[in-house]
Amino acid sequence: MAKTWKEWEQPVLELEQMIERLERAAQRETDPAKRGAAEEKVQELKQRRDTYVQLRYSRLTPWEEVLLARAETRPYLLDYVGTVFTDFTELEGDRRYGSDRAMVGGPAFLDGRPVMIVGQQKGRNLQERTFRNFAMSKPEGYRKAIRLFEMADRFRMPVVTLVDTPAADPGVESEGRGIAEAIAASMLAMFGLRVPVVSVLIGEGGSGGAIAIAVANKVLMLEHAIYSVIPPEGCAAILWRDPSKGPEAAAALGLTSSSALELGIVDKVLPEPFGGAHRNFAEAAATVKTGILEALSELGPMSPDEIKRHRYDRFRKAGSFEEASRAAVR
Amino acid sequence: MPSGEADAGRFVQCTSCRKTLFSADFEHELRVCRFCGHHHRLSARDRIACTFDEGSFEETDAGLRTVDVLKFPDYMPKHEQAVTKTGMNDSVMIGRAKLDGMPVSAGVAEFGFMGGSMGVVAGEKVTRCLERGAEEGMPVIMVCASGGARMQEGLSSLVQMAKTTVAVERCREAGVPFIAVMTDPTMAGVLASYASVADVILAEPKAMIGFAGARVSKQAQVVKAPSDFQTAEWVNKSGMVDRIVERRDMRGTLIALVRALGAHLRTGKALVGA
Ligand SMILES: [Zn+2]
Numbered sequence: 001m002a003k004t005w006k007e008w009e010q011p012v013l014e015l016e017q018m019i020e021r022l023e024r025a026a027q028r029e030t031d032p033a034k035r036g037a038a039e040e041k042v043q044e045l046k047q048r049r050d051t052y053v054q055l056r057y058s059r060l061t062p063w064e065e066v067l068l069a070r071a072e073t074r075p076y077l078l079d080y081v082g083t084v085f086t087d088f089t090e091l092e093g094d095r096r097y098g099s100d101r102a103m104v105g106g107p108a109f110l111d112g113r114p115v116m117i118v119g120q121q122k123g124r125n126l127q128e129r130t131f132r133n134f135a136m137s138k139p140e141g142y143r144k145a146i147r148l149f150e151m152a153d154r155f156r157m158p159v160v161t162l163v164d165t166p167a168a169d170p171g172v173e174s175e176g177r178g179i180a181e182a183i184a185a186s187m188l189a190m191f192g193l194r195v196p197v198v199s200v201l202i203g204e205g206g207s208g209g210a211i212a213i214a215v216a217n218k219v220l221m222l223e224h225a226i227y228s229v230i231p232p233e234g235c236a237a238i239l240w241r242d243p244s245k246g247p248e249a250a251a252a253l254g255l256t257s258s259s260a261l262e263l264g265i266v267d268k269v270l271p272e273p274f275g276g277a278h279r280n281f282a283e284a285a286a287t288v289k290t291g292i293l294e295a296l297s298e299l300g301p302m303s304p305d306e307i308k309r310h311r312y313d314r315f316r317k318a319g320s321f322e323e324a325s326r327a328a329v330r
Numbered sequence: 331m332p333s334g335e336a337d338a339g340r341f342v343q344c345t346s347c348r349k350t351l352f353s354a355d356f357e358h359e360l361r362v363c364r365f366c367g368h369h370h371r372l373s374a375r376d377r378i379a380c381t382f383d384e385g386s387f388e389e390t391d392a393g394l395r396t397v398d399v400l401k402f403p404d405y406m407p408k409h410e411q412a413v414t415k416t417g418m419n420d421s422v423m424i425g426r427a428k429l430d431g432m433p434v435s436a437g438v439a440e441f442g443f444m445g446g447s448m449g450v451v452a453g454e455k456v457t458r459c460l461e462r463g464a465e466e467g468m469p470v471i472m473v474c475a476s477g478g479a480r481m482q483e484g485l486s487s488l489v490q491m492a493k494t495t496v497a498v499e500r501c502r503e504a505g506v507p508f509i510a511v512m513t514d515p516t517m518a519g520v521l522a523s524y525a526s527v528a529d530v531i532l533a534e535p536k537a538m539i540g541f542a543g544a545r546v547s548k549q550a551q552v553v554k555a556p557s558d559f560q561t562a563e564w565v566n567k568s569g570m571v572d573r574i575v576e577r578r579d580m581r582g583t584l585i586a587l588v589r590a591l592g593a594h595l596r597t598g599k600a601l602v603g604a
Binding site: 168170171172173174175176177178179180181183184185187188191192207208211212215227228229230234235238239248252253254255259260263265312315316318319320321322323324 | 393394395396397399400402403449450451453454457479481483484485486487488489490491492493495496498499518519521522523524525526527540541542543553554555556559560564568569570
């Protein structure tokens with residue numbers, strides 16, 4: 001069982017290094033015949049790479065989707081913030097206890113229109129990951145989010161949340177400061193908002209820590225993001241007492257974007273560029289931007305009360321069940 | 331009178347202090363050990379019997395049925411077993427009840443039903459219980475006992491956290507008090523949703539109350555967990571629970587709270603500015 005996305009990405013990386021070396025060599029080559037041969041070889045290798053990527057990505061298993069969603073190469077919140085939005089001003093405090101670095105938020109502009117951004121940020125190296133606490137927010141992160149949601153409501157700014165967290169922080173201190181209450185309070189605060197809220201799942205949507213900031217009018221999900229009630233390894237450990245059965249649990253939990261769409265948990269899946277968001281970030285960012293703008297314009301005509309009601313109704317009907325003498329309700 | 335598995339014999343051993351108790355005494359004392367005070371788990375039916383006015387509980391929404399949308403391995407057999415074992419349609423029983431004559435909207439969780447886990451049906455029942463309180467102007471009492479969201483319903487379970495939390499907003503808008511009673515255990519997805527945003531949170535002594543499961547929590551420890559970590563007492567010290575209430579005092583405490591916080595619902599006016 002593969003444990004990281006790197007194991008699959010490795011052949012691609014090796015091919016790309018080879019392509020790069022050959023391209024440089026071809027440029028230095030003075031003999032036109034030899035240069036032509038080298039360029040031909042480069043084209044052949046590129047073809048081979050694309051075929052591999054195409055093949056790989058056209059049939060990812062749910063477990064592979066999990067690893068891809070967690071990959072370090074994927075674009076993170078601040079990458080999108082710097083590309084999709086302009087003039088972001090980060091506001092850091094929760095005014096109660098501290099500054100959570102896993103949760104990032106503040107006002108910015110989307111096509112010239114002010115919006116409030118809230119979301120989790122991961123780190124790419126050990127130092128960054130430690131600084132960001134692996135994108136696992138503590139209670140102060142959710143309390144900062146609540147503060148920013150309420151500020152957005154006061155100043156009539158739409159809220160955009162970008163979700164990317166393995167889970168809320170499970171440590172002793174977070175328990176002591178009420179991590180569960182902070183998550184619940186964040187959901188409650190989002191229900192109260194009279195401004196449009198759009199959430200985009202960009203990477204890992206890890207259970208309560210994710211839905212805490214995803215109580216939106218429109219929930220969008222990148223094609224290779226995941227959204228799950230529990231990490232598959234944790235599910236396997238509890239149900240089958242075997243954390244190595246993560247792939248089986250991933251398949252059973254229905255955590256992929258197509259599954260989330262089918263269940264009606266997300267409203268739209270945003271297709272990723274060829275080979276994933278990290279292979280063509282500009283295109284991925286453009287897709288995310290268009291997705292958010294479309295969602296906001298659909299919500300645009302609603303009055304503040306209708307917006308709130310719309311969000312309520314969206315979540316009120318979540319989940320299928322049967323009722324004696326009544327048809328199935330979604 | 332509450333009845334439980336201890337009925338089988340004349341004696342029962344306390345799993346906490348290992349002392350032997352007369353089954354009749356044990357049941358009469360609401361399954362609280364007379365030697366060590368340990369609060370043993372109560373079934374939903376026993377909880378109803380010792381909490382609300384005798385015979386006042388009228389169950390509603392028992393006709394809801396789970397749909398195994400994900401076709402999750404082994405889910406339906408386990409679910410059917412739980413239905414047979416508990417006689418309930420899912421892990422929560424809701425209905426109308428009375429507390430010292432005052433009408434309340436009541437919900438009680440059954441830990442014996444798949445660990446009290448919350449899937450779509452349990453989430454729907456909790457939501458209806460809160461909405462009924464809001465619509466009919468009745469205080470809401472929810473007795474929690476749950477390991478968290480039900481994994482076997484995947485994302486549909488996760489969104490129940492949001493759904494049940496919205497319903498609390500309805501109570502707030504209606505000025506209806508919502509009281510959560512956290513019993514052993516109240517964990518994860520249930521703790522991190524409607525239960526934690528109740529107006530008043532009561533807990534039984536030593537009940538396990540926490541967000542992360544013990545396994546995850548221990549792995550993640552940078553700070554060493556205190557010996558009473560995730561107990562009702564520790565959560566109370568942290569300010570997340572309003573009162574620890576012994577089982578024999580729970581009904582009285584609930585009556586006092588409903589009388590005070592729900593007074594305006596019964597008289598139709600507030601004392602101040604009326
Ligand atoms: Zn004892």
